[in-house]
Structures are given as C-alpha cells and as structure tokens.
Amino acid sequence: MQTETSQHVFHAKSPAADRAPDSNAMKGRSRWLKWIRLASMLVILVSLMLLIRALPLDQLSVVLKSSIGDLGMWGPVVLAAIYIIATVLFVPGTILTLAAGAIFGLAIGTATVSVGSTVGASLAFLIARYGARKKVASMAQHNRHFGAIDQAIEEGGWKIVALLRLSPAIPFNLQNYLYGLTPVGFWPYVVASWIAMLPGTFLYVYIGHVTGAAIAGDRERSPVEWAMLIVGLLATVAVTVYVTRLARRKLNEQVDGENEIASESEEPNGEDAPAVKTSAERQPIKTLVMAASAVLLFTFSLFANQNSDRIQDSIVSMFGPPQVEMNERYGEKPAGPKVDHSALDQLLKSHVDAEGWVDYGSLAGSEDQLQGYLDQIAEVSFDELGRDEKLTLLINGYNAATLKLIVENLPIDSIMDIPESQRWDAKRWEIGGKRMSLNQLEHEEIRPNFAEPRIHFALVCAAVGCPPLRNEAYAAEKLNSQLEEQAQYVHDHSTWFQFDPGRSELSLTKLYSWYGDDFVQKSGSVEQFAANYSSELARFLNSGETPVTTWLPYDWSLNSKSNKQAR
Known part of the structure; x- marks a missing residue:
C-alpha cells in the first residue's frame, strides 16, 4: 500500500513539477535564440556595409x-x-x-x-x-x-x-x-x-x-x-x-x-x-538558418574586400570603357596645314577660370561662337594633318562638343542628367570630316591611334571629378607641354591623387581604374605611371615596396563656378 500510495503521489505531482522547469527552460532558450537572431542581424548589416565598400557601386x-x-x-x-x-x-x-x-x-x-x-x-x-x-x-x-x-x-x-x-x-x-x-x-x-x-x-x-x-x-x-x-x-x-x-x-x-x-x-x-511543429518550435530552425546566412554573407563580404581590386576590374571590363591597343599610327608633317583654334581659345579665356571652373551662364550667351568653332573644325581635312595637329584637333573638338552639350541642356546639375541617347552616344559631332559620337571620338579615334594616356587628363566630361578644363585651347606646337602640365596638376591635388608612404596607401582618381589598361600599356602599371608625377611615390616603388591602391570618389556634379571647391 505504501508503495502504491507513493507511486500515486509521484504521478499526480509530476506533471506540475515538470511544467515549471520546462517553462523556465523554454524561456531561457527563447532568450538565447533572441540574442542569436539579434547578433545575426548585426553581422548581416556589417556584411552589407563591407560589400558596399568593396564593390564599385x-x-x-x-x-x-x-x-x-x-x-x-x-x-x-x-x-x-x-x-x-x-x-x-x-x-x-x-x-x-x-x-x-x-x-x-x-x-x-x-x-x-x-x-x-x-x-x-x-x-x-x-x-x-x-x-x-x-x-x-x-x-x-x-x-x-x-x-x-x-x-x-x-x-x-x-x-x-x-x-x-x-x-x-x-x-x-x-x-x-x-x-x-x-x-x-x-x-x-x-x-x-x-x-x-x-x-x-x-x-x-x-x-x-x-x-x-x-x-x-x-x-x-x-x-x-x-x-x-x-x-x-x-x-x-x-x-x-x-x-x-x-x-x-x-x-x-x-x-x-x-x-x-x-x-x-x-x-x-x-x-x-506525425509531429506538427508550432511557430515556437520552429524558432530554433529559423534562428539557425538566419545565423548560417549571416556567417555566409560575412564570409563573402570578407572575400569581396580582400579581392575588391579584382572584382572592380572585372566589372569595369564588363561595363566600363572598352579596352584598346594603343598605337602611334600617324607621323608628323612639318609642312602640313595648321588648324586655327583661336575661336575656342578666346571662349575658354572668357568663360573658364584658371582652376578650370566654367561659367556656363555666360558661355550660353556665346553659344553661337561655340557653334561657329564646331562648324569650322568640321571642314578640316583630317588626313592632311600631322600627328600633333590631329590629336590637338580631336582633343579640342571633344571639349568644345562637351561644352556645347552642357549649354544646350541648361539648367542641369550634372552631365548625367542628360539622356544617354543625347550624351556620349549621340552621333552628331562632325570633326575633320567625320561624323561621330563623343564615345567614338575617344575610343575609336583617339585611344587606338595615339599611345598617349595623358589625354585622359585633357578630355573633359564637365564634372567636378574630372580633371580641370584648361582656360586655353590646346595647340599643336605646345601640345606635349600642355598635356604634361595637365598630368602634373592632377597628381598635385588630392581630388585625384593621395599617397601615404607610412601606411603604404595610394589613392588615385577612378580614371586610373576605368582606363587602367592604357596606363599599364604605357608604364607597366598604374602605380608606375603615377610615379612619373610623384617623386615620393617613385622612391617608394624603387625601394621595392608595393602600395595598396584604392580609388577616390568621383563627383559627377557640374564643373560650374557655382560648384567651385577646393581641389
């Protein structure tokens, strides 16, 4: 009897006795799952931030x-x-x-x-x-x-x-x-x-x-x-x-x-x-999936940061400017004809300051003179020109066409506000007897035919992030010195060039990323090309050190005087 009674009492009390510990255990487990989910969310947010940093968004x-x-x-x-x-x-x-x-x-x-x-x-x-x-x-x-x-x-x-x-x-x-x-x-x-x-x-x-x-x-x-x-x-x-x-x-x-x-x-x-799980019972599975996703995303974000240059190069090759093989296809013709760029020179001196900021409002009042210069260079016989005359014509023609494009679309905040069909792909500019788009002018007429990466510091895209527009036209007789000045100016200003030898960090304008192959063809690497204009970087590379190269932000705001800022 005593045994049966004790057994009865045990069974009667056991459900109540068991419920409390089970309830406490469930609450404890729920708290742990909540903290794991919170930590997973934080890891996911950090991972997304790392991905934004690594990818060329x-x-x-x-x-x-x-x-x-x-x-x-x-x-x-x-x-x-x-x-x-x-x-x-x-x-x-x-x-x-x-x-x-x-x-x-x-x-x-x-x-x-x-x-x-x-x-x-x-x-x-x-x-x-x-x-x-x-x-x-x-x-x-x-x-x-x-x-x-x-x-x-x-x-x-x-x-x-x-x-x-x-x-x-x-x-x-x-x-x-x-x-x-x-x-x-x-x-x-x-x-x-x-x-x-x-x-x-x-x-x-x-x-x-x-x-x-x-x-x-x-x-x-x-x-x-x-x-x-x-x-x-x-x-x-x-x-x-x-x-x-x-x-x-x-x-x-x-x-x-x-x-x-x-x-x-x-x-x-x-x-x-068959056991049918309630939402509470499914929480561990959901938490495990969330934690696993956070770990995978974090791992991928670390991989992306460690290989950011490779990823950016791949994306640039897919979506960026086309790669070309640079060659010098033209020779000089000392006795050849000369092109008169004085009309553009006067416009630039009147509406562009010494730092390259453009007064588009006043330039709009001279739109007829700008169009007159474009009409003039459309009639030039390109084939009769020597090498420097050809390149000077193409650079000045590109910059004049860009200015005309901005003026006729005012008011705008950026060249990116102009539809692509009317911007770089519009086949409307006639230079040296050829009708072409700005993209064709750059990628088909200039880059493949002139082994001259410095043109990337001379062609103007009307943006703050672009190298400054000179307040004078390019001239064949001093083209090399003008291009050299442009390149040196870029590497003397932090908007486009920053180097910290103590940290082995080199930050360059994205022109070096977008057109990297052009600089590699000329100097073997973008760092070696940049070192031509930075003695500090040249000494660093000559010592056998290799910097970590990153790309500086590129501001597409209009290069107007109203946006004037420190370089």
Missing part, C-alpha cells in the same frame, strides 16, 4: 542610369518588365528594387516596383492555377506548413494572403505559385498582394534612393537633406518592422491553429501522429 549606378534611367518615360516600363520576368522565373528582385530607388527616386521607383511585382505575382498565380498545376502541386504536397496555410486561406481568404505578404513564411516567388493552388480568388489575391507588399517595397526603394544618392555623386546634398533622408529611412524601417511583427504574430496564431486541427483530424486516436 558608383560605376554600377552610372551603368544603370545610362542603360535604364536614360530611356526617359520608357525607363520605368523597361524596369517593370524586367521585374515581371524575374518574378516569374524565381529570380530575387531585391537588386532591382534598390536600383529603382537609385534611378527613379521614391515615387516613380515605388510605383515601378509595385506594378512589376504585382503583375509578376499575378502571372505566376495564373500559371500555377491553369498552366503548371501538377508541377506546382508536386512542390507543395509534402510541405505540411503549406497544408496548414491552405486551410487557413480557405477560412480567412485574402486576409491570410495579406498577412503572408507582410511576414512571409514562404519565399515571395514561391508564394506566387502556391497561392494558385489555394481556394483564394484571383482578384482578392491581386489586391491583397498589392497592398500588403507596399510597405516592404517602399522600404527597399527608400534604401536604394538613399544609397544611390550617396554613391552616385552626381551632386552634393545639404546636411538638412541628408538628415531628412536618414530620419525618413529609420522611420520607414521602424514602421515596416512593427507591421511585420504584428503580421507574424497573427499569422502564427492562424497557422498553428490550422496545424493542430489538421493533426487531430488526420490522427483521431493520437497514435503515431
């Missing part, structure tokens, strides 16, 4: 603006179409969303992504429901969580769809197809998806807008503008996180309830019933 921004942003009213249409295709093909759209913010700004960027993502999600839904139902069903049939969501949608309809969009338990692109198998109607699905995706869309577009403004360098923002952008970003993040947490809590209640109902209905006797 300014170059990519210029490429995106040139390829999509310059399409005018068709730009958003093209990006939305790309977004639709990416959504249907399971391609993540995060980069496209960030790009939309960087290229089009908040309003148009958000509208573009919203239309693209909603139309793409709608097409995926229709494909699943009417075109590829068996394939999608096979993907979902072993997913117990989807079964619970399916039942929840049958009860809650579009409300569950909206909650899932706000706090996705299933990846976005997969959701689009799986919803086609559920009872939800097409139009309720479309409207719920569109509205619920807007907070996340706006957040990523905002991030793209802020980072795009920071890296593109097309103009300087005031401290007040930056403060408003940052405060707006933080507010957007806070609201999005708050809404997401509310949605996740409500969704977990719905889905966990459906899981329990499904489990009870399938195994009424409770024997051998």
Whole structure:
C-alpha cells in the first residue's frame, strides 16, 4: 500500500513539477535564440556595409542610369518588365528594387516596383492555377506548413494572403505559385498582394534612393537633406518592422491553429501522429538558418574586400570603357596645314577660370561662337594633318562638343542628367570630316591611334571629378607641354591623387581604374605611371615596396563656378 500510495503521489505531482522547469527552460532558450537572431542581424548589416565598400557601386549606378534611367518615360516600363520576368522565373528582385530607388527616386521607383511585382505575382498565380498545376502541386504536397496555410486561406481568404505578404513564411516567388493552388480568388489575391507588399517595397526603394544618392555623386546634398533622408529611412524601417511583427504574430496564431486541427483530424486516436511543429518550435530552425546566412554573407563580404581590386576590374571590363591597343599610327608633317583654334581659345579665356571652373551662364550667351568653332573644325581635312595637329584637333573638338552639350541642356546639375541617347552616344559631332559620337571620338579615334594616356587628363566630361578644363585651347606646337602640365596638376591635388608612404596607401582618381589598361600599356602599371608625377611615390616603388591602391570618389556634379571647391 505504501508503495502504491507513493507511486500515486509521484504521478499526480509530476506533471506540475515538470511544467515549471520546462517553462523556465523554454524561456531561457527563447532568450538565447533572441540574442542569436539579434547578433545575426548585426553581422548581416556589417556584411552589407563591407560589400558596399568593396564593390564599385558608383560605376554600377552610372551603368544603370545610362542603360535604364536614360530611356526617359520608357525607363520605368523597361524596369517593370524586367521585374515581371524575374518574378516569374524565381529570380530575387531585391537588386532591382534598390536600383529603382537609385534611378527613379521614391515615387516613380515605388510605383515601378509595385506594378512589376504585382503583375509578376499575378502571372505566376495564373500559371500555377491553369498552366503548371501538377508541377506546382508536386512542390507543395509534402510541405505540411503549406497544408496548414491552405486551410487557413480557405477560412480567412485574402486576409491570410495579406498577412503572408507582410511576414512571409514562404519565399515571395514561391508564394506566387502556391497561392494558385489555394481556394483564394484571383482578384482578392491581386489586391491583397498589392497592398500588403507596399510597405516592404517602399522600404527597399527608400534604401536604394538613399544609397544611390550617396554613391552616385552626381551632386552634393545639404546636411538638412541628408538628415531628412536618414530620419525618413529609420522611420520607414521602424514602421515596416512593427507591421511585420504584428503580421507574424497573427499569422502564427492562424497557422498553428490550422496545424493542430489538421493533426487531430488526420490522427483521431493520437497514435503515431506525425509531429506538427508550432511557430515556437520552429524558432530554433529559423534562428539557425538566419545565423548560417549571416556567417555566409560575412564570409563573402570578407572575400569581396580582400579581392575588391579584382572584382572592380572585372566589372569595369564588363561595363566600363572598352579596352584598346594603343598605337602611334600617324607621323608628323612639318609642312602640313595648321588648324586655327583661336575661336575656342578666346571662349575658354572668357568663360573658364584658371582652376578650370566654367561659367556656363555666360558661355550660353556665346553659344553661337561655340557653334561657329564646331562648324569650322568640321571642314578640316583630317588626313592632311600631322600627328600633333590631329590629336590637338580631336582633343579640342571633344571639349568644345562637351561644352556645347552642357549649354544646350541648361539648367542641369550634372552631365548625367542628360539622356544617354543625347550624351556620349549621340552621333552628331562632325570633326575633320567625320561624323561621330563623343564615345567614338575617344575610343575609336583617339585611344587606338595615339599611345598617349595623358589625354585622359585633357578630355573633359564637365564634372567636378574630372580633371580641370584648361582656360586655353590646346595647340599643336605646345601640345606635349600642355598635356604634361595637365598630368602634373592632377597628381598635385588630392581630388585625384593621395599617397601615404607610412601606411603604404595610394589613392588615385577612378580614371586610373576605368582606363587602367592604357596606363599599364604605357608604364607597366598604374602605380608606375603615377610615379612619373610623384617623386615620393617613385622612391617608394624603387625601394621595392608595393602600395595598396584604392580609388577616390568621383563627383559627377557640374564643373560650374557655382560648384567651385577646393581641389
């Protein structure tokens, strides 16, 4: 009796006794999981910052603006179409969303992504429901969580769809197809998806807008503008996180309830019933996935930073100026004709100061004289000129055409504000009897035919980050000394050249990155070419040391007197 009683008492008390330690253990585990998730988020943020530092995002921004942003009213249409295709093909759209913010700004960027993502999600839904139902069903049939969501949608309809969009338990692109198998109607699905995706869309577009403004360098923002952008970003993040947490809590209640109902209905006797995990039980798995993702992203960001030069060179070779083999194809002709550049010389002396800042307002009043000079050099017989006369004509022609381009598009903040079709690729400039674009002039007429990398310090792109425009025209009889002065000026100013021998750090203008192969062909490396204009760097290299070379920011703001600043 005594044994039976003690056994009875033990069994009666054991559930209560066991619950307290289990509850404490669960709370302790929950705290640990929370700290692990927080640490993972911090690691992910640090990793993203490292990636931004390692990748040439300014170059990519210029490429995106040139390829999509310059399409005018068709730009958003093209990006939305790309977004639709990416959504249907399971391609993540995060980069496209960030790009939309960087290229089009908040309003148009958000509208573009919203239309693209909603139309793409709608097409995926229709494909699943009417075109590829068996394939999608096979993907979902072993997913117990989807079964619970399916039942929840049958009860809650579009409300569950909206909650899932706000706090996705299933990846976005997969959701689009799986919803086609559920009872939800097409139009309720479309409207719920569109509205619920807007907070996340706006957040990523905002991030793209802020980072795009920071890296593109097309103009300087005031401290007040930056403060408003940052405060707006933080507010957007806070609201999005708050809404997401509310949605996740409500969704977990719905889905966990459906899981329990499904489990009870399938195994009424409770024997051998498959375990269906609740949201709390799934937290360790989610935390593990998040931590693993953070470690992988951090590892990749470290690799990217260690190989940033190689990555940047690869991207520049893909999207930057074309590489050419430089040759000296022309000889001198002392008895050949001379080209008169006095008209351009007078314009430059009148409207450009000694540091290369341009008074575009006053130059606009002399636009007829500028056009007159361009008309004059269009009639020159190029083939009859000697080597220096040819190169002088091409350099002056390029700079005069750039000035004309800016003047006829005023008011603008940057040359990048001019559509690509009207900017460097517009085949409208006639020089020496040839009609060509500015890109053709530089990459087809100058670089392959003159072994002269110093032209990169003479050709002007009308930007603050560009070497200064001389307030005189180039002249064949002193061309070499003018090019040498330009190169020396660049290496004497921190905007384009910085060297710290104590830290073995060399920072160069991105002209050295974009046209690196030209300098390598001339001197063996960009560092050796730069050393021609820095005795300190030359001594450092001669001692057998190798600096760590990085690229300085390139400011695309207009090189106007109103933007005048210390070099």
